[in-house]
Amino acid sequence: MFLSPRWISLFTSLLVSSITTGFLSFVPEVNLAMLFIAAIGSFFSTFFFTFYIIDLLVFKEVNQIYASIQKLKIRDFDISRKTLLKSVNPLKKLNREISNYVSKKQEEIDELKRMEIFRREFLADVSHELKTPIFAAQGFVHTLIDGALEDPVIAERFLKKAAKSLDGLDILVRDLVVLSQVETGDIKMIFGAFDILELVKEIFEQLENKANKRNTTLVYKPKDLRACWVYGDKQRLSQVLINLIDNAIKYGRDNGKVVVELNTENKKVEIVIEDNGPGIPQEQLPRIFERFYKVDKSRTREVGGTGLGLAIVKHILNAHDSTINVTSKIDKGTRFTFHLAKPPKEIA
Structure with a gap:
């Protein structure tokens, strides 16, 4: 209220009128009638002049600018009108807005x-892969x-290598499609209890042959667990577990161990996938869920992999309102942890 043009003009007029009357009172020839006229004249002239300057030239223009900003904000951002219409000094409002x-x-x-930047890097990575x-x-x-077909042995070997390259290309394209669909929400999660x-x-049965080639032991804990029910999309969560367990086998050490631990908590189930492999350097941990990021590129070329698996894992778990955490120690192993909700009581 005290910041409105009318009140500012009133206080300014009273101040100017008081100062003018005070100075004139020291002049010997000035009587009370002259002081009264001077006070009234200075008061009204100052009031109207100040009111005009503040209201028409400042407040009105500032309020118009502020109103335009309000319209932009209401359209561009979800801001309540109640907040926007609070009575505040328009200069402060303008500055704040x-x-x-x-x-x-x-x-x-x-x-x-x-x-x-991400688009450029992504296109460069996709082109390279x-x-x-x-x-x-x-x-x-x-x-x-060019002639190698004439030798059956060489022809067979080259055809197998060409087929292997095309199989890798097929896996890469399928991973790209899945990642794109998950990120854009085109894949709808089908939630259920399982x-x-x-x-x-x-x-474990699917990956048994791969584990046997490296003499890797696959273990789940606790051993006496009979069942562990969660609520989510079984197909997509199967993809998550296959990616994590497969990575643990591929990038672990020979004669190693991969442990899947299921811990029942109050409303959630904690899932831990741990290996005793070479580990991941601490400075690289924040980046392992990026598309195409590979910790050991030479090792990746040897065992295969598109570099998209962990990015897919992250997005699938995000769709389940879950996040994945990773800890690792060099020569000790790597540990991935995430949580899934238990089934609602009505369908448990």
């Missing part, structure tokens, strides 16, 4: 720049065309 608006826009600009198997298969096929212990046993 401009600062907020600029801050929001700067955040958007920074995000666009970050996404542009696609180029490798395509060039390899192309080389083998052209070698066969026994995750039974799922772990099934995955």
